[in-house]
Amino acid sequence: MDAVAAVEALLSPEGREDPFPYYAALHAHGPVVDLGGGYTVVVGYDALNRALRNPALREEGPEWVQDRWAEWAGNPSVRLFSQSMLFSGDPGHARVRRLVSRAFTPRRVAALAPAVERLADGLLDRLARLGADGAPVDFMAEFAYALPVAVICELLGVPEQDRLWFRPLVADLAAQLEPVYSKEQLEAADAAALTLLEYFADLAAQRRAEPRDDLVSALVQVRDEDDGRLGDQELLDNLVLLLAAGFETTTNLLGNGLALLLDRPAHLAALRADPSAAPAYVEEFLRYDSPVQLTARWAPEGAVVEGVAVPPGGEVLLLLGAANRDPVRFARPEEFDPERPGNQPLSFGGGPHFCLGAALARLEGGTAFGRLLGRFPRLEAAGVRTRRGRLTLRGYATLPVSVAGTATGTGTAAGDTCRPSVHGG
Numbered sequence: 001m002d003a004v005a006a007v008e009a010l011l012s013p014e015g016r017e018d019p020f021p022y023y024a025a026l027h028a029h030g031p032v033v034d035l036g037g038g039y040t041v042v043v044g045y046d047a048l049n050r051a052l053r054n055p056a057l058r059e060e061g062p063e064w065v066q067d068r069w070a071e072w073a074g075n076p077s078v079r080l081f082s083q084s085m086l087f088s089g090d091p092g093h094a095r096v097r098r099l100v101s102r103a104f105t106p107r108r109v110a111a112l113a114p115a116v117e118r119l120a121d122g123l124l125d126r127l128a129r130l131g132a133d134g135a136p137v138d139f140m141a142e143f144a145y146a147l148p149v150a151v152i153c154e155l156l157g158v159p160e161q162d163r164l165w166f167r168p169l170v171a172d173l174a175a176q177l178e179p180v181y182s183k184e185q186l187e188a189a190d191a192a193a194l195t196l197l198e199y200f201a202d203l204a205a206q207r208r209a210e211p212r213d214d215l216v217s218a219l220v221q222v223r224d225e226d227d228g229r230l231g232d233q234e235l236l237d238n239l240v241l242l243l244a245a246g247f248e249t250t251t252n253l254l255g256n257g258l259a260l261l262l263d264r265p266a267h268l269a270a271l272r273a274d275p276s277a278a279p280a281y282v283e284e285f286l287r288y289d290s291p292v293q294l295t296a297r298w299a300p301e302g303a304v305v306e307g308v309a310v311p312p313g314g315e316v317l318l319l320l321g322a323a324n325r326d327p328v329r330f331a332r333p334e335e336f337d338p339e340r341p342g343n344q345p346l347s348f349g350g351g352p353h354f355c356l357g358a359a360l361a362r363l364e365g366g367t368a369f370g371r372l373l374g375r376f377p378r379l380e381a382a383g384v385r386t387r388r389g390r391l392t393l394r395g396y397a398t399l400p401v402s403v404a405g406t407a408t409g410t411g412t413a414a415g416d417t418c419r420p421s422v423h424g425g
C-alpha cells in the first residue's frame with residue numbers, strides 16, 4: 001500500500017477502529033517516510049526514540065499555532081494545551097517541568113499505593129453489586145474511567161463530590177488532541193477548557209489560603225529561586241493538563257488491557273494464577289494496544305530525521321503505536337506476549353517530554369488487574385464493545401462484562417495475594 005494512502009486510511013473511521021494493518025503497510029516503506037508536501041511520518045522504533053530527542057523537532061506550541069492556525073490561537077482550548085508543559089519547548093519547558101516535578105515526586109506517587117488499592121477495591125465492590133444477578137456491567141464507566149479519575153483527583157486534592165462531572169468535560173477537551181476535529185468539537189473543547197480553568201482557579205485559591213497535603217497545595221507553593229513561583233496561568237494550564245493526561249490515558253490502558261485478556265482466556269487464567277506478573281502484562285498491553293497512539297512535532301528550521309530531509313516548517317507525525325509494532329525491534333510484533341524479553345514500548349514517549357505520570361499509570365495498571373482478576377473468578381465478556389473512534393487516545397467507549405457468581409464483600413483473598421509494583425520511569 002502507498003504510504004500516503006496508509007496515512008489517509010489511518011485518519012478514516014476504519015483506521016481509527018483498527019490502525020494496525022496501516023502501521024504494517026507503513027513499516028514496509030522504512031522507519032521514516034517522506035509523504036511529500038512537508039509531511040514526514042516516523043514508524044521505526046529506534047528512529048522514533050531518537051526523533052523524540054532531536055532538538056530540531058519542536059513541540060507544536062504557541063509558535064506553531066501562530067504559524068498554522070493563527071485565527072485559532074485565542075481559542076481557550078488551543079491556548080491552554082499549546083501553553084501547557086506538553087507542548088512547550090525549552091527553556092520554558094525545562095523550567096515548568098522542574099517545578100511540577102518538585103511537587104509530583106516519586107515519593108508522592110509511591111505513597112499513593114494504599115489509596116489506589118482502596119479506591120480499586122471500592123469500585124470492585126460496586127461492580128460486584130451491579131453485576132451480582134448476572135447483568136452485564138460496563139467496565140469502562142464503572143471501573144476504567146472511575147479508578148484513574150479517583151486517583152488523579154486524590155493526588156491533586158479534588159474533593160470527591162466534584163469528580164463525576166469531569167468525565168464529559170475532559171473528553172470534550174481531549175478531542176483537541178486528535179489530528180482532525182470538527183468546529184463543533186472545537187467549540188465544546190473551548191467551553192470545557194474555560195470551565196476547568198475556572199474550577200482549578202477556585203481550588204488553587206482555596207489551597208493557597210488553607211494548604212493541605214495534596215498536589216494542588218504543593219504546586220501553589222512551589223517556588224523557583226531563579227524565576228519566582230509557577231505563574232498563575234502556568235499553574236492552571238498545567239493542573240488541567242495533569243487532570244486530562246492523568247485519566248483519559250490510564251482509562252484506555254485499563255480498557256484495552258482487559259479487552260485483550262477477555263479475548264485470550266489462557267492469558268487471563270495465567271495472570272489470575274500469578275498476579276505478580278501484572279507489571280509485565282501492563283507493559284505488553286501498553287505495547288500491543290497503546291493508549292496514546294501518536295504525537296507530533298514540527299521543524300521550524302528544517303531537520304534531518306534518519307537521513308530524511310524535513311523542509312523548514314515541515315510536520316513530523318510520530319506513530320508511537322506503530323513503533324511498538326516495529327518488526328525490527330519486536331519479534332512477532334502482532335503476537336500478544338507478556339513474556340517478551342526487554343519489552344520497552346514507547347507508549348510513554350521519551351526524551352524531555354517523557355510522561356510525567358508513567359510510574360503512576362503503571363501503579364494503577366498493576367493494582368487494577370491484580371485485584372480485578374482475583375476478585376472475579378468468572379469475569380467474562382458480556383456483549384458488544386465499542387471503540388471511542390479516536391486515534392490519538394485509543395480506547396473503548398463501552399466494554400460490557402459479566403462478573404456473576406462472586407461474593408459482594410470487601411477484603412478478598414486476592415487483595416492479599418496481589419502486590420502492585422511501581423517501575424521506574
Ligand code: HEM
Pocket residue numbers: 085086087097152241242245246247249250253290291292295296346347348349350352353354355356357358360361
Ligand atoms: C497509560 C497511561 C499514560 C500514557 C500512555 C501516557 C502517555 C504519554 C505520552 C506519550 C507523553 C509524551 C507526549 C509527547 O512527547 O508529545 C506523555 C506526557 C505527559 N504525561 Fe502521560 N501518559 C499516561 C498517564 C499519565 C498520567 C497518569 C499522568 C499524570 C498524572 C500523565 C501526565 C503527563 C504529563 C504531565 C506529560 C507531559 C510531560 C512533559 O511535557 O514534559 N500521564 N504521556
